[in-house]
Amino acid sequence: MKICKTVKEVRNTLQNSRSKGQSIGFVPTMGALHQGHLKLVEASKENCDLTVTSIFVNPTQFNNADDLSNYPKTIDEDSEKLMTTGCDILFLPDVKEMYLSKPQLRIGFDGIAEQLEGSFRPGHFDGVGLVVSKLFNIIQPDQAFFGQKDLQQFFIVKALVDHLNYSIQLRMVPTVRESNGLAMSSRNMRLSEKERKEAGLIYKALGIGQKSLLNSSDIQAVKKEVKELFDTSERLGLEYFEIISTDDFKPTESLFNKEKIALCIAVNIGQVRLIDNLMLIS
Ligand code: AMP
DSSP: OOEOOOOOOHHHHHHHHHHTTEEEEEEEEOOOHHHHHHHHHHHOOOOOOEEEEOOOOOOOSSSOOHHHTTSSOOOOHHHHHHHHHHHSSEEEEOOOHHHHHOOOOOOOOOOOGGSHHHHHHHHHHHHHHHHHHHHHHHHOSSSEEEGGGGGGHHHHHHHHHHHHTTTEEEEEEEEOOOOTSSOHHHOGGGGHHHHHHHHHHHHHHHHHHHHHHHHOHHHHHHHHHHHHHHHSSSSEEEEEEEEEEETTOOSOOOSSSGGGGEEEEEETTTTTEEEEEESSSS
């Protein structure tokens, strides 16, 4: 696996492959890699000739300075895992390489970026949009792979691709989970053993909500039922649980378009914030 730390280096390397007609798959990450990330790399390997993974902890998408400084960094383990998975190129820029100086450009989203994650993390999706569009311009992949775990992010990137006319095929990869159902996340590293166990309630609650909704179609009753599951938990604080349509990520009042309905949740455990989701029909 080749490690490129500069834009120039990765561009030159890819130019070579492109001239041979090889298709390029791209997996953007913030590192602290786990099986979820590696699943994206595997998907890219299955679908493209060459796989590029980026590791960049993007400061512009953090609205909380502590969250940014506490974000785990495990670069040696990460490159080992990528190598074993068969990633071809690791793009590993530093902040100066990506932003030159202070960012002088912003991308602003309306609509879905104001809902759920956007409303609890102001500016988050603008930061995601900026870094993803920069990475797309640098790598110019044929396909890019994102996890369903960050469902709203996937639709933000889809809006970016549609509205800025990127010629990139987006692929969504299903969420990889621990044995108790907890969605794998780099932030799980900051949980104690006990917290990790209790966090299994997040996926359990989504499953209960999904089943009740399919049985009763009573949106308000299901929201109440799921919220009550967290009332008795000492460690888990429910930030939101919403039943939305992926058209606009607003709480939905009807289940008319069942295949677009998703159950989305955010939970705080101590200083760690976790998100998860389940499509109604999954
Ligand atoms: P991150 O490093 O958290 O920015 O995530 C990089 C990519 O990995 C994003 O597309 C995430 O949605 C995806 N991802 C993170 N966790 C998982 C998971 N448990 N299963 C599948 N994909 C994931």
